[in-house]
Amino acid sequence: MAQSILDIENLVTKFKTANGEVSAVRGISFSLKKGETLCIVGESGCGKSITALSIMGLLAGNARSEGSINFNGKNLLNVKHEEMRKIRGNEISMIFQEPMTALNPTFTVGFQLCEPLMIHNKLSKKAAFQKGIELLKQVGIPLPEKRMKQYPHELSGGMRQRVMIAIALACNPSLLIADEPTTALDVTIQAQILDLLNDLKDEFQTSLIMITHDMGVVAEVADRVIVMYAGEIIEEGTAEAIFNTPQHPYTKGLLSSVPNVDDPYFKLNPIPGTLPNLNEQISGCRFHPRCPHAMEKCIQHSPYRTKRTENHAVRCWLQEVEESEYRNYQPTSAV
Amino acid sequence: MNTVTTSRQVLYSIENVKKHYPIKGGIFKTVKSHVKAVDGITLDIFKGETLGVVGESGCGKSTLGRTILGLETATDGVMKFKGDDLSGKTPKQLKPYKREMQMIFQDPYASLNPKQRIGDALEEALIIHTDLEPAGRRSKVNQLLKEVGLKEEHYDRYPHEFSGGQRQRIGIARAISINPSFIVCDEPVSALDVSVQAQVIKLLKDLQEKHELTYMFVSHDLGVVRHLCDRVLVMYLGQMVELAPVAKLYENPTHPYTEALLSAIPRPVVGRKTERIRLQGDLPSPTDPPPGCAFHTRCPLATERCKMERPKWREIEDGHFIACHNK
Numbered sequence: 138m139a140q141s142i143l144d145i146e147n148l149v150t151k152f153k154t155a156n157g158e159v160s161a162v163r164g165i166s167f168s169l170k171k172g173e174t175l176c177i178v179g180e181s182g183c184g185k186s187i188t189a190l191s192i193m194g195l196l197a198g199n200a201r202s203e204g205s206i207n208f209n210g211k212n213l214l215n216v217k218h219e220e221m222r223k224i225r226g227n228e229i230s231m232i233f234q235e236p237m238t239a240l241n242p243t244f245t246v247g248f249q250l251c252e253p254l255m256i257h258n259k260l261s262k263k264a265a266f267q268k269g270i271e272l273l274k275q276v277g278i279p280l281p282e283k284r285m286k287q288y289p290h291e292l293s294g295g296m297r298q299r300v301m302i303a304i305a306l307a308c309n310p311s312l313l314i315a316d317e318p319t320t321a322l323d324v325t326i327q328a329q330i331l332d333l334l335n336d337l338k339d340e341f342q343t344s345l346i347m348i349t350h351d352m353g354v355v356a357e358v359a360d361r362v363i364v365m366y367a368g369e370i371i372e373e374g375t376a377e378a379i380f381n382t383p384q385h386p387y388t389k390g391l392l393s394s395v396p397n398v399d400d401p402y403f404k405l406n407p408i409p410g411t412l413p414n415l416n417e418q419i420s421g422c423r424f425h426p427r428c429p430h431a432m433e434k435c436i437q438h439s440p441y442r443t444k445r446t447e448n449h450a451v452r453c454w455l456q457e458v459e460e461s462e463y464r465n466y467q468p469t470s471a472v
Numbered sequence: 473m474n475t476v477t478t479s480r481q482v483l484y485s486i487e488n489v490k491k492h493y494p495i496k497g498g499i500f501k502t503v504k505s506h507v508k509a510v511d512g513i514t515l516d517i518f519k520g521e522t523l524g525v526v527g528e529s530g531c532g533k534s535t536l537g538r539t540i541l542g543l544e545t546a547t548d549g550v551m552k553f554k555g556d557d558l559s560g561k562t563p564k565q566l567k568p569y570k571r572e573m574q575m576i577f578q579d580p581y582a583s584l585n586p587k588q589r590i591g592d593a594l595e596e597a598l599i600i601h602t603d604l605e606p607a608g609r610r611s612k613v614n615q616l617l618k619e620v621g622l623k624e625e626h627y628d629r630y631p632h633e634f635s636g637g638q639r640q641r642i643g644i645a646r647a648i649s650i651n652p653s654f655i656v657c658d659e660p661v662s663a664l665d666v667s668v669q670a671q672v673i674k675l676l677k678d679l680q681e682k683h684e685l686t687y688m689f690v691s692h693d694l695g696v697v698r699h700l701c702d703r704v705l706v707m708y709l710g711q712m713v714e715l716a717p718v719a720k721l722y723e724n725p726t727h728p729y730t731e732a733l734l735s736a737i738p739r740p741v742v743g744r745k746t747e748r749i750r751l752q753g754d755l756p757s758p759t760d761p762p763p764g765c766a767f768h769t770r771c772p773l774a775t776e777r778c779k780m781e782r783p784k785w786r787e788i789e790d791g792h793f794i795a796c797h798n799k
């Protein structure tokens with residue numbers, strides 16, 4: 138078994154706001170093995186990006202994290218700023234949905250690609266330029282010499298995302314975090330980027346955390362999946378477990394909210410309501426106001442994590458009901 | 473899908489519609505070239521149907537929608553609504569037609585005045601297009617709010633107080649307020665979360681049934697299009713490449729571009745190893761579309777002929793059209 142390179146335990150990330158402190162991430166734990174791809178899914182606002190930014194140490198000034206993020210034996214939450222900056226350049230990289238926010242519009246692609254190579258890898262200017270061209274080739278950019286001299290706005294969206302990936306890969310990170318990297322792209326270009334990420338992963342054994350809301354993308358790239366709802370992990374498992382035997386009503390809802398392009402008779406079955414605000418107090422299961430199966434118990438108590446198999450865990454009281462059903466053969470009715 | 477209820481009565485007929493935007497340059501701001509955003513679209517839109525329009529971003533979907541609603545002046549072409557030729561009509565003569573056609577946008581927030589209460593925003597169209605008294609307008613707005621799944625008390629609220637899904641409901645309420653017969657929905661659910669997206673799709677379907685609406689549904693999401701549309705038009709660089717009833721298009725995509733688009737969609741099924749048709753490169757510029765078949769620079773089946781000769785639009789089966797030399 139490959140060893141894990143990232144172990145997150147009980148991560149809580151809170152923000153100070155005008156209305157007091159709110160938690161965007163509420164005690165999540167997960168780990169990632171070398172070469173593994175983990176997808177984090179859930180509606181916008183459920184805490185996916187904040188989880189990623191907590192790992193990167195790139196949270197806003199009003200944020201505070203508790204728990205531990207162990208990366209290669211170090212708890213990143215205790216690492217000094219200067220060291221974190223080094224880790225970010227060398228060992229962990231991130232790519233964003235909109236590359237324009239991460240690329241500097243006033244510098245050429247070449248400059249932005251070479252700078253980290255010169256700083257972190259101590260390459261000479263000439264060697265960095267050569268390596269830059271190599272990286273652009275690797276991410277499938279035609280005419281790399283020409284691109285090196287261009288500015289980000291001169292490139293198409295798909296091309297910019299490739300440049301972002303090239304920059305992220307420049308120092309051979311062992312962990313790559315991709316936050317909705319294809320959401321803004323057309324499917325044809327998305328397909329190219331997903332192929333690229335898959336190839337790179339195979340070649341370098343990079344571990345990948347991919348954040349997306351597109352279940353199609355998840356099925357395509359994930360080894361394991363984490364489903365988040367309102368700051369919590371409500372279901373996790375192998376891609377097979379999540380797609381073939383989803384358990385949590387929210388996971389099932391996500392899967393039946395997206396019309397299947399191959400199914401002419403697809404029944405759309407939307408999850409009612411919307412994600413609660415961070416400052417909303419919700420008792421018991423945080424999904425209960427939207428859950429079609431909510432029982433009295435769900436309103437009172439937060440469900441605990443039930444392991445269905447070695448590779449599949451759920452936080453939902455229905456698991457318990459199911460178990461007792463198996464035991465007593467007595468139907469339990471939902472309220 | 474509601475193929476069964478679709479009649480074959482033509483509501484809107486457009487012929488060779490073009491929209492070219494001039495590009496100005498140089499110190500004298502002279503016209504250097506044109507963006508051929510829409511470059512010769514011919515089709516009939518049937519009463520009661522939902523016509524999907526798909527293609528990569530920049531292929532002219534929104535421009536087509538705006539042009540046939542008269543929000544842009546067509547560069548060329550004939551447009552007949554319920555048999556009446558709209559070209560050459562004065563703005564005053566066009567008013568009754570415009571009332572019958574509405575648009576729902578991807579980002580309803582951009583089209584709402586942040587300082588205007590939602591109720592007032594909804595009343596505006598009623599003031600222009602109906603002769604309802606204030607009390608009548610108020611009750612009509614309340615009824616509209618309920619119809620799109622909002623509440624009467626939302627009347628006094630401002631746009632920023634609503635979530636993305638609620639704002640889209642407001643956009644929909646505004647579009648249906650003056651009882652149009654034809655609505656162009658331009659990526660109406662693309663910016664919404666999947667659960668909210670599904671709720672809004674349901675709403676659009678219900679309203680269509682209730683008010684016998686005809687939709688043109690512009691989207692880059694081919695799953696949503698399959699679920700919602702009766703027929704689908706595939707566009708590439710402002711041109712039509714394939715048009716077919718929804719089942720035919722998805723089960724028997726014929727144009728190489730349609731095939732590539734459909735095969736590029738990641739399926740929510742694990743372990744499905746598909747041979748994806750890989751399209752090389754990006755969309756060429758619509759200012760200078762490739763000669764011959766505009767798709768030839770990326771087409772896996774391109775031959776010499778494709779580089780020179782623009783393929784003709786032809787019917788390969790009842791109601792199934794393509795433009796391709798080699799299919």
Ligand SMILES: Nc1ncnc2c1ncn2[C@@H]1O[C@H](COP(=O)(O)OP(=O)(O)O)[C@@H](O)[C@H]1O
Pocket residue numbers: 152153154161179180181182183184185186187188197199200415
């Ligand atoms: N700096 C901040 N201050 C307060 N709240 C924040 C801040 N940044 C993010 N949030 C909130 O944290 C929650 C989780 O956000 P995020 O992780 O970005 O969601 P997503 O799952 O869409 O990536 C959201 O409710 C968001 O509004």
Ligand SMILES: Nc1ncnc2c1ncn2[C@@H]1O[C@H](COP(=O)(O)OP(=O)(O)O)[C@@H](O)[C@H]1O
Pocket residue numbers: 493507508509527528529530531532533534535536758
């Ligand atoms: N007002 C305009 N002036 C100049 N070019 C435009 C204008 N509106 C759209 N275009 C161009 O026309 C083409 C088609 O755009 P659009 O209809 O928005 O495509 P889609 O909706 O399919 O993404 C694009 O190349 C776009 O840049």
Ligand code: SF4
Pocket residue numbers: 385386387422423424425426428429430431432435440452453454455
């Ligand atoms: S614990 Fe109860 S409310 Fe929560 S998801 Fe399960 S059934 Fe629904």
Ligand code: SF4
Pocket residue numbers: 727728729765766767768769771772773774775778783795796797798799
């Ligand atoms: S005409 Fe030629 S280039 Fe165009 S789609 Fe057909 S085969 Fe491809």
Ligand SMILES: [Mg+2]
Pocket residue numbers: 182185186187316
């Ligand atoms: Mg996010």
Ligand SMILES: [Mg+2]
Pocket residue numbers: 533534535
């Ligand atoms: Mg558009």
